[in-house]
Amino acid sequence: xxxxxxxxxxxxxxxxxxxxxxxxxxxxxxxxxxxxxxxxxxxxxxxxxxxxxxxxxxxxxxxxxxxxxxxxxxxxxxxxxxxxxxxxxxxxxxxxxxxxxxxxxxxxxxxxxxxxxxxxxxxxxxxxxxxxxxxxxxxxxxxxxxxxxxxxxxxxxxxxxxxxxxxxxxxxxxxxxxxxxxxxxxxxxxxxxxxxxxxxxxxxxxxxxxxxxxxxxxxxxxxxxxxxxxxxxxxxxxxxxxxxx
Amino acid sequence: xxxxxxxxxxxxxxxxxxxxxxxxxxxxxxxxxxxxxxxxxxxxxxxxxxxxxxxxxxxxxxxxxxxxxxxxxxxxxxxxxxxxxxxxxxxxxxxxxxxxxxxxxxxxxxxxxxxxxxxxxxxxxxxxxxxxxxxxxxxxxxxxxxxxxxxxxxxxxxxxxxxxxxxxxxxxxxxxxxxxxxxxxxxxxxxxxxxxxxxxxxxxxxxxxxxxxxxxxxxxxxxxxxxxxxxxxxxxxxxxxxxxxxxxxxxxxxxxxxxxxxxxxxxxxxxxxxxxxxxxxxxxxxxxxxxxxxxxxxxxxxxxxxxxxxxxxxxxxxxxxxxxxxxxxxxxxxxxxxxxxxxxxxxxxxxxxxxxxxxxxxxxxxxxxxxxxxxxxxxxxxxxxxxxxxxxxxxxxxxxxxxxxxxxxxxxxxxxxxxxxxxxxxxxxxxxxxxxxxxxxxxxxxxxxxxxxxxxxxxxxxxxxxxxxxxxxxxxxxxxx
Numbered sequence: 001x002x003x004x005x006x007x008x009x010x011x012x013x014x015x016x017x018x019x020x021x022x023x024x025x026x027x028x029x030x031x032x033x034x035x036x037x038x039x040x041x042x043x044x045x046x047x048x049x050x051x052x053x054x055x056x057x058x059x060x061x062x063x064x065x066x067x068x069x070x071x072x073x074x075x076x077x078x079x080x081x082x083x084x085x086x087x088x089x090x091x092x093x094x095x096x097x098x099x100x101x102x103x104x105x106x107x108x109x110x111x112x113x114x115x116x117x118x119x120x121x122x123x124x125x126x127x128x129x130x131x132x133x134x135x136x137x138x139x140x141x142x143x144x145x146x147x148x149x150x151x152x153x154x155x156x157x158x159x160x161x162x163x164x165x166x167x168x169x170x171x172x173x174x175x176x177x178x179x180x181x182x183x184x185x186x187x188x189x190x191x192x193x194x195x196x197x198x199x200x201x202x203x204x205x206x207x208x209x210x211x212x213x214x215x216x217x218x219x220x221x222x223x224x225x226x227x228x229x230x231x232x233x234x235x236x237x238x239x240x241x242x243x244x245x
Numbered sequence: 246x247x248x249x250x251x252x253x254x255x256x257x258x259x260x261x262x263x264x265x266x267x268x269x270x271x272x273x274x275x276x277x278x279x280x281x282x283x284x285x286x287x288x289x290x291x292x293x294x295x296x297x298x299x300x301x302x303x304x305x306x307x308x309x310x311x312x313x314x315x316x317x318x319x320x321x322x323x324x325x326x327x328x329x330x331x332x333x334x335x336x337x338x339x340x341x342x343x344x345x346x347x348x349x350x351x352x353x354x355x356x357x358x359x360x361x362x363x364x365x366x367x368x369x370x371x372x373x374x375x376x377x378x379x380x381x382x383x384x385x386x387x388x389x390x391x392x393x394x395x396x397x398x399x400x401x402x403x404x405x406x407x408x409x410x411x412x413x414x415x416x417x418x419x420x421x422x423x424x425x426x427x428x429x430x431x432x433x434x435x436x437x438x439x440x441x442x443x444x445x446x447x448x449x450x451x452x453x454x455x456x457x458x459x460x461x462x463x464x465x466x467x468x469x470x471x472x473x474x475x476x477x478x479x480x481x482x483x484x485x486x487x488x489x490x491x492x493x494x495x496x497x498x499x500x501x502x503x504x505x506x507x508x509x510x511x512x513x514x515x516x517x518x519x520x521x522x523x524x525x526x527x528x529x530x531x532x533x534x535x536x537x538x539x540x541x542x543x544x545x546x547x548x549x550x551x552x553x554x555x556x557x558x559x560x561x562x563x564x565x566x567x568x569x570x571x572x573x574x575x576x577x578x579x580x581x582x583x584x585x586x587x588x589x590x591x592x593x594x595x596x597x598x599x600x601x602x603x604x605x606x607x608x609x610x611x612x613x614x615x616x617x618x619x620x621x622x623x624x625x626x627x628x629x630x631x632x633x634x635x636x637x638x639x640x641x642x643x644x645x646x647x648x649x650x651x652x653x654x655x656x657x658x659x660x661x662x663x664x665x666x667x668x669x670x671x672x673x674x675x676x677x678x679x680x681x682x683x684x685x686x687x688x689x690x691x692x693x694x695x696x697x698x699x700x701x702x703x704x705x706x707x708x709x710x711x712x713x714x715x716x717x718x719x720x721x722x723x724x725x726x
Contacts (some may be wrong), residue, residue, distance in 0.1 A: 049680070049681075050677055051673075051677070052673075071680070072677065072680035072681055073683050073684060073685050073686075075681075076680065076681050076682055076683035077683045081681075082681050084678065084681075087678070088672065088674050088675050088678045090675055090678070090679070090692070090693060091696055091697060092697055092698070092699035092700070093692055093693070093696035093699075098679075098682070098692070099682075101684055101688070101692070102679075102682035102683050102684055105682075105683035105684055105685075105688075106683045141696065158682065162682070162683075
């Protein structure tokens with residue numbers, strides 16, 4: 001699914017990622033943990049194709065593509081999804097219109113016919129149940145006036161609709177109360193299949209109690225310094241990051 | 246930031262979609278303007294004497310006037326003697342149906358996406374198509390006349406309804422109002438005339454498509470809309486023009502009169518040739534649009550989507566004379582490349598409990614300049630007047646300009662006036678967010694801009710709103726930052 005080899009990336013001349021190696025197969029959930037400033041969000045953004053970051057070395061294969069050669073929209077259409085840490089507001093653009101456009105862009109890319117408004121509404125309703133999303137939010141402008149929790153839930157809802165092959169959840173748990181956290185985790189668990197994979201970027205172990213990872217990686221100063229199973233997250237919770245430095 | 250600039254540079258090459266010249270034999274007067282030209286023009290149109298005298302008087306006044314220069318627009322001096330003031334497609338005889346219209350003309354309409362033949366059947370829109378200066382086809386007339394509604398070309402109105410024309414022409418925009426209005430009064434060629442009788446609600450949107458053709462022809466449209474007591478009418482004006490090297494002058498006058506309890510809704514989508522990417526060519530659009538809420542409870546609403554023209558100078562206004570009358574102005578003005586727009590509104594409160602509402606959305610891209618200029622005036626005797634103004638500017642790229650000039654002139658202490666203004670840029674993070682959902686950068690910008698304009702589009706009739714959105718997307722192509 002995804003193979004990152006010796007990836008280096010910089011922003012404004014400062015190297016943030018200093019040789020990341022990571023292989024993710026379909027059906028797996030990988031957690032990436034690490035202290036502030038270790039490069040977790042940078043990794044997520046580089047994979048999604050954010051332009052501010054300069055790739056200074058290494059390679060990334062996604063499915064059969066050289067990921068770094070694709071523009072951000074084509075990465076998305078190939079099935080890479082980023083659940084943003086800070087989802088932006090798009091005033092005046094309704095959530096449902098936005099999402100229908102995104103959905104159809106992906107279909108067009110795959111050579112499929114665009115879906116009409118009525119069919120899309122049916123699809124949305126089905127996915128809304130999954131995330132316990134309030135219908136009223138669908139007709140509101142994208143993220144405008146949403147609470148922090150609603151924004152995060154909206155990210156997972158979009159993920160449910162777009163059905164990505166690889167989803168990157170960038171600190172989706174931050175700003176969520178425990179009930180919302182459970183709903184989000186539940187949604188992810190229901191969407192999980194042998195055909196898709198997840199990268200869960202988080203500070204804390206608490207999300208990983210609900211989304212059980214197959215692998216946990218610790219990112220520190222732009223490198224993966226330790227990898228292990230789900231028990232590694234528990235160790236980190238107890239001991240902190242200092243013992244790894 | 247450098248990548249943003251590169252994108253702007255690389256994407257600013259988008260040709261005007263509606264640029265071509267239709268080859269139709271034109272019946273034209275020589276270049277220039279004097280008493281004889283006006284007499285010849287009037288004679289060509291077989292006008293009654295009152296009309297000719299009115300024109301000559303306006304011309305006399307115009308000669309004493311100076312071209313205004315207070316707007317934030319910049320253009321080379323116009324030589325008014327190098328303009329042709331009359332050009333009409335040659336008409337063999339009175340046309341009874343579309344079959345008799347020059348096929349070349351019909352093809353032009355088809356390119357514009359407004360096949361008249363289909364328009365008749367579509368959505369109840371009656372189209373009075375103005376091709377250059379003379380109306381060539383008017384549809385739905387019978388249906389409207391059953392209700393006593395007059396919807397015809399201005400020339401026809403002069404012949405068939407001279408009393409109405411005499412009574413109302415120049416009553417809102419007198420020939421002396423300003424330089425361009427005076428010029429228009431002297432040489433206006435044609436336009437639309439609407440009269441809705443007492444208590445009648447016009448059952449369909451009335452629509453006119455203007456199109457400038459024939460090289461060097463300034464187009465001087467004159468539109469007069471009268472809504473009698475308790476009536477309602479919604480009027481749509483949509484425009485496109487073919488590509489041209491020299492600048493073309495367009496100085497229209499629109500007058501609206503709303504009597505007691507009457508409502509006029511006037512919507513415009515303007516897409517005239519804005520000039521090429523280097524700022525060459527394009528239409529000068531110097532328009533005077535004004536409505537009067539003559540008696541109590543009248544309402545006039547202007548909605549405009551302005552994407553074209555090299556220069557726009559336009560302030561659709563409402564005189565709120567009747568008590569409890571309402572004036573509204575909803576505007577989207579988009580400028581790209583080297584376009585200049587100085588537009589806004591004037592709300593003149595004269596009656597008691599009068600209300601006005603202004604929503605202006607400016608979008609500037611490329612090296613364009615976009616100014617909002619608005620006046621809210623509350624006269625001494627207008628008790629409890631209310632105004633709310635919202636002026637937003639959106640910048641795309643870093644070479645364009647947005648300016649706001651709100652004038653507020655209050656002479657009555659009971660007035661309540663609110664003014665809000667914002668300026669924003671399309672954020673990279675917004676574009677990236679949409680990119681990450683599979684939406685291309687151009688579509689993302691278009692989506693963000695259309696969202697920004699939603700409050701105005703909402704005011705447009707449904708079919709027009711769709712057209713306006715398409716137009717905006719088209720104008721945005723190649724402006725992405």
